[in-house]
Amino acid sequence: MAKITLNINKKDYQLEADPQMPLLWAIRDLAGLKGTKYGCGVAQCGACVVHLDGEAVRSCVTKVSRATGKKVVTIEGLSENNSHPVQKAWQEVDVPQCGYCHSGQIMSAAVLLREKPNPTDQDIDDAMAGNICRCGTYLRIREAIHKAAEMQQKAPVKG
Amino acid sequence: MNNDKNALDRRSFLKASLLSGGGLMLTVSWLSSFKSPHKAEALNLPDQWSQLNGYIQITSDNKIKLICPNPEFGQNVMTSLPMIVAEELDADWKNVVVEMGPHDPVKLGAQFTGGSNSVRMYWKPLREAGAAARQMLREAAAQTWNVPVGEVTTKAGVLLHSSGKSAKYGEMASKAAGVPVPKELKLKSPKEFTVVRKSKKNVEVQKITSGKPLFGLDYTVDGMLIAMIQHPPAFGMKVKSFDAAETLKMPGIKDVFILKLYEDGFEQGGFDTRSFNELLVIVGNTTWEVMNARKKLTVSWESAGQLKDTVAGRDGKKREVVVPGALESTTTQMQQMQDYAAKPAQQLRKDGDPETAFKNAAQVIERTYNGPFLAHNCMEPMNFFAHVTEEKALLAGPLQAPGWAEPTLAKLLNLPPEKIEIQMTRMGGGFGRRAYAHYLSEAALISRKVKAPVKLMYTREDDMTYGIYRPMYTATYRAALDANKNLIAFHVKGGGIPEHPIHANRFPAGAVDNYLAEGWQIPSNITIGAFRAPRSNFNAAAEQSFLDEVAEAAGKDPIEFRLALLKRAKENPVGKNNEYEPDRYAGVLQLVRDKSNWGKPGNEKFHRGVAAYFCHNSYAAHVVDMVSRDGQPYVERVYSAMDCGIVINPDAATNMVQGAVVDGIGNSFYGELTFKDGVPQKNNFSNYRMIRINEVPKSIEVHFVENDLDPTGLGEPPFPPVFGAVANALHKLKGKRYYNQPFRDEPEKTI
Numbered sequence: 001m002a003k004i005t006l007n008i009n010k011k012d013y014q015l016e017a018d019p020q021m022p023l024l025w026a027i028r029d030l031a032g033l034k035g036t037k038y039g040c041g042v043a044q045c046g047a048c049v050v051h052l053d054g055e056a057v058r059s060c061v062t063k064v065s066r067a068t069g070k071k072v073v074t075i076e077g078l079s080e081n082n083s084h085p086v087q088k089a090w091q092e093v094d095v096p097q098c099g100y101c102h103s104g105q106i107m108s109a110a111v112l113l114r115e116k117p118n119p120t121d122q123d124i125d126d127a128m129a130g131n132i133c134r135c136g137t138y139l140r141i142r143e144a145i146h147k148a149a150e151m152q153q154k155a156p157v158k159g
Numbered sequence: 160m161n162n163d164k165n166a167l168d169r170r171s172f173l174k175a176s177l178l179s180g181g182g183l184m185l186t187v188s189w190l191s192s193f194k195s196p197h198k199a200e201a202l203n204l205p206d207q208w209s210q211l212n213g214y215i216q217i218t219s220d221n222k223i224k225l226i227c228p229n230p231e232f233g234q235n236v237m238t239s240l241p242m243i244v245a246e247e248l249d250a251d252w253k254n255v256v257v258e259m260g261p262h263d264p265v266k267l268g269a270q271f272t273g274g275s276n277s278v279r280m281y282w283k284p285l286r287e288a289g290a291a292a293r294q295m296l297r298e299a300a301a302q303t304w305n306v307p308v309g310e311v312t313t314k315a316g317v318l319l320h321s322s323g324k325s326a327k328y329g330e331m332a333s334k335a336a337g338v339p340v341p342k343e344l345k346l347k348s349p350k351e352f353t354v355v356r357k358s359k360k361n362v363e364v365q366k367i368t369s370g371k372p373l374f375g376l377d378y379t380v381d382g383m384l385i386a387m388i389q390h391p392p393a394f395g396m397k398v399k400s401f402d403a404a405e406t407l408k409m410p411g412i413k414d415v416f417i418l419k420l421y422e423d424g425f426e427q428g429g430f431d432t433r434s435f436n437e438l439l440v441i442v443g444n445t446t447w448e449v450m451n452a453r454k455k456l457t458v459s460w461e462s463a464g465q466l467k468d469t470v471a472g473r474d475g476k477k478r479e480v481v482v483p484g485a486l487e488s489t490t491t492q493m494q495q496m497q498d499y500a501a502k503p504a505q506q507l508r509k510d511g512d513p514e515t516a517f518k519n520a521a522q523v524i525e526r527t528y529n530g531p532f533l534a535h536n537c538m539e540p541m542n543f544f545a546h547v548t549e550e551k552a553l554l555a556g557p558l559q560a561p562g563w564a565e566p567t568l569a570k571l572l573n574l575p576p577e578k579i580e581i582q583m584t585r586m587g588g589g590f591g592r593r594a595y596a597h598y599l600s601e602a603a604l605i606s607r608k609v610k611a612p613v614k615l616m617y618t619r620e621d622d623m624t625y626g627i628y629r630p631m632y633t634a635t636y637r638a639a640l641d642a643n644k645n646l647i648a649f650h651v652k653g654g655g656i657p658e659h660p661i662h663a664n665r666f667p668a669g670a671v672d673n674y675l676a677e678g679w680q681i682p683s684n685i686t687i688g689a690f691r692a693p694r695s696n697f698n699a700a701a702e703q704s705f706l707d708e709v710a711e712a713a714g715k716d717p718i719e720f721r722l723a724l725l726k727r728a729k730e731n732p733v734g735k736n737n738e739y740e741p742d743r744y745a746g747v748l749q750l751v752r753d754k755s756n757w758g759k760p761g762n763e764k765f766h767r768g769v770a771a772y773f774c775h776n777s778y779a780a781h782v783v784d785m786v787s788r789d790g791q792p793y794v795e796r797v798y799s800a801m802d803c804g805i806v807i808n809p810d811a812a813t814n815m816v817q818g819a820v821v822d823g824i825g826n827s828f829y830g831e832l833t834f835k836d837g838v839p840q841k842n843n844f845s846n847y848r849m850i851r852i853n854e855v856p857k858s859i860e861v862h863f864v865e866n867d868l869d870p871t872g873l874g875e876p877p878f879p880p881v882f883g884a885v886a887n888a889l890h891k892l893k894g895k896r897y898y899n900q901p902f903r904d905e906p907e908k909t910i
Contacts, residue, residue, distance in 0.1 A: 025446050
C-alpha cells in the first residue's frame with residue numbers, strides 16, 4: 001500500500017492504494033466516481049476509457065501509479081452541466097439503449113474530435129473500434145459524433 | 160372514444176390517497192384485490208394474467224411523477240411505459256418525471272422484463288391508470304367551478320371550461336384525491352393520441368451521458384464489502400478442497416469460505432437455474448483487493464458426478480431431474496447429436512400424410528443446420544448488492560424478474576416476502592440472462608454469512624464461463640416438391656442440448672398440406688437459459704435459409720414464394736393452432752420488399768438476402784444487402800419492416816430494431832462458445848468476438864407497418880430473422896450455402 005495523490009476532474013484525491021491497482025478501481029472504489037465502467041478488465045471493450053493528460057486510456061489496464069502527477073478526467077469531469085458537444089450530441093441523437101458502455105464511448109469520441117474535428121465515417125470506425133456496444137447502437141454513435149463535430153465547429157470547446 | 164367499462168367493473172380497483180404536503184396518488188391495482196382469480200381465466204388472458212397496475216403522483220406544484228413498474232435493460236421502458244400513462248392522463252410530458260419503482264407486485268404488477276412483454280402487458284392497465292386519474296381531476300374541477308363534469312375538458316395537463324376557467328392538474332390534485340374512483344372510464348382512440356406515437360427522448364439519457372451511478376455495479380453503501388466466487392473451471396466439476404492461507408494474508412481480505420446455494424432437495428422454480436451449487440467465496444474490502452487475492456487461492460477440483468435436482472413442476476408436483484456428470488466437449492456433443500438425430504423423436508405436430516407425400520415427391524430437398532452455445536455477454540457483468548440480517552433483507556441490482564427471485568429468496572433466507580426489499584437498478588444489458596437470479600441469491604447468502612452489506616461481483620471471465628447460455632441446436636429440414644414445383648410437404652426434426660428449438664405451430668405450418676415437426680433433446684450439465692428470442696433465434700436462421708433454398712429450387716422469387724404460402728395459410732389454413740396471422744406476416748414482407756426496391760434495378764452492387772419471422776407476437780422482415788469488402792463479407796445496408804401494432808415511441812423503437820440487426824449480424828458471423836472437457840473455450844472479449852463499429856452497416860432503414868392494433872413486443876422479434884437474411888445474402892455473395900453458425904469459411908462441422 002502506498003499513499004497516492006490522484007488528480008481527477010481537477011480535484012486532488014489522497015488515496016491509500018496498491019501502486020499496481022488499475023486506475024479503474026482507484027477511480028471507482030477509492031475516489032467513488034462510478035461513471036467509469038468495468039467491462040472486461042483486459043483492454044478489449046473500452047467501457048473504462050478515461051483521459052490521462054488528455055489522452056484516451058483504458059483505465060482497467062493502466063496502473064494507478066502511472067496516473068500520479070497527471071490529470072485524470074472521467075465522464076463526470078468531461079464538462080460542466082453535461083454540455084460537451086459529444087454529450088449534447090449523444091442526448092440529441094438519443095444514442096443509448098442500456099447505457100452501460102456510453103461513458104467509455106463518449107470519452108473515446110471526445111479525444112477523436114479533438115484530434116480530428118471533422119472526422120469521416122472511416123475515422124470514426126478506426127477510432128471507436130475499441131469500444132464495444134452490446135446493444136448495437138453503433139449507427140447512432142457515428143451519427144452523434146458527426147453531430148458533435150458540427151456543434152464543436154459552431155461553438156469550439158475551451159481547454 | 161372507447162368505453163372501457165368492463166375491465167374496471169370486473170377486475171380492478173382504484174385507490175387514491177393524499178400525499179403528505181397535498182397531491183394525488185392514484186393506484187390502480189389490477190386483480191390484486193382478488194385472492195384467487197379464476198385460474199383458467201388468469202392464465203389465458205394476458206392482461207389479467209400479468210396482475211398489472213400503475214402508479215401516479217401529482218404534486219400541488221404540478222409535477223407529475225410516474226413510476227415505471229418494469230426493470231430497464233435498454234429496451235427503454237422507463238420512457239415508453241410512462242408515455243402510456245401520460246397519454247391517457249393527458250399530461251404535459253415536459254412536467255413528467257419518471258422513477259423506477261421498487262419490487263412491489265401489489266402496487267406495480269408482474270414487473271417482468273422479458274418475452275418482449277413489457278409494453279404488451281402494461282398497455283391496458285397503464286392506460287386505465289392514466290384515464291382514471293384524468294377523470295378524477297375533471298371531477299374535482301367540476302365541483303370547484305360548480306359546472307357539470309362533462310363540460311370540463313383537459314389539454315396537456317390543464318383543466319379547462321368554456322367559461323374561461325382553467326387550472327393546472329397540480330391545483331386540483333389534492334381535491335381529486337377525495338373524489339370517488341370512477342366506475343367507468345373512457346380511453347382515447349388512437350387518433351386522439353398526443354404523447355404515444357410521438358418520439359420522446361430516453362428519460363435517463365442525461366444521467367447516462369454524465370456518468371451517474373445508475374447500475375448495479377455502481378450501487379454502494381458505507382461499510383459495503385466486495386465478494387467474488389471462484390467457480391469450477393469446468394461444467395461437471397466441484398470444489399474438492401482449498402487452501403486460502405496466502406489469500407488471507409493479502410491486504411483487505413476478510414474471509415474465504417464455502418457456501419451451499421441450495422440445500423439438498425431444495426425445490427427449484429423454473430428460473431432458479433444455477434451452474435454450481437457449492438460456492439467458494441472470497442470477501443474483502445475493495446474490488447481490486449479481492450480480484451488480486453483470489454489469484455492466490457489454491458483449489459483442488461473434482462468431478463461432481465451425476466447430480467439430481469428437485470424442480471417444481473406445474474400443478475404443484477415436484478420432480479427430480481438428473482444432471483449428467485460427464486465433462487462435455489463440443490466434438491463429442493456433435494457426435495451425440497448426430498446419433499440422436501438418427502433416432503425416432505417426439506412428434507410435435509402432424510398435418511396430412513407427410514410420409515406418402517415425400518414418397519411421391521418429384522424432388523426432395525434435405526438440409527441440416529447447426530447453432531452453437533452462445534454467451535449473453537451483457538456489458539455489465541452479473542452482480543448484486545445484498546444486506547441481509549436475521550430480520551430483513553435489502554437487495555439492489557440488475558434483475559429482469561424480481562417477482563421470480565423473491566419467492567426463492569424467501570425460502571433460502573427463511574424470511575417472509577414483506578421483509579425482503581428488492582430494488583431494480585438500471586441493467587447494463589440483459590438479453591434474458593438476468594431472468595436467472597442465482598447471483599442475487601448468492602449475494603444474499605454471502606451477506607447473511609458475513610453479517611455485512613456485500614456486493615457480489617462477477618468478473619468478465621466469471622460471467623462468460625458461468626453458463627445459462629443459448630443452447631446448442633440442430634435441425635434437419637426436408638421439403639417435397641411435386642412435378643410442378645409446388646411445395647407439397649414439409650418436415651422439420653430438431654434437437655438440442657439440452658432442449659430442442661422447434662416451434663411446431665409457426666410458419667410454414669398452416670401453409671403446407673403435409674407437415675411434420677419433431678423434436679428431441681440431450682441432457683447436459685451445461686446450463687442454458689433464455690437468450691433474446693429463445694429457440695426462435697436458431698429457428699429463424701435455419702428455416703428462413705431453408706425456405707430460400709426451396710424457393711430457389713422451385714424457381715421462385717423468395718418473397719413471392721413466401722407470400723404465396725401465406726396466402727394459402729390465410730385462405731385455406733392447414734391444421735390447428737397456427738400461431739401467426741398470415742396477413743400481418745405477409746404485410747412485413749411486402750413492406751420490406753417495397754422499401755428495399757426488391758427485384759428492381761439500382762441494387763446491382765449488392766448481394767441481397769431476405770428473411771421474415773414471427774415471434775413474441777410481432778412480425779419482422781429484413782433485406783440484407785451484402786458486399787465483399789477487403790475479401791470479407793460485409794453487410795453494408797439493411798432494410799427492416801416491423802409489425803408490432805401501435806408503436807409507442809418511434810425513435811426508440813427504431814433504435815431497438817437497429818440494435819437487434821447489429822446483434823444479429825454479429826452473432827451470425829462471430830457468436831460461438833465451444834467446450835473441451837467441460838471448460839468453456841472462451842472467457843473474455845479477447846477471444847469471444849463481438850461485433851464492433853467498423854463491422855456494422857452504413858444504414859439500417861427501419862419501417863413500421865402502420866395500424867391501430869394493441870402494441871406487442873419489439874425487443875426480441877427483429878433479432879431472429881437477421882440470421883436468415885445474412886445467410887441468404889451470403890449465398891448470393893459466395894455462391895454456396897452456409898448451414899452452420901457462425902457463418903464462416905472453414906472445414907464444415909459434420910452435423
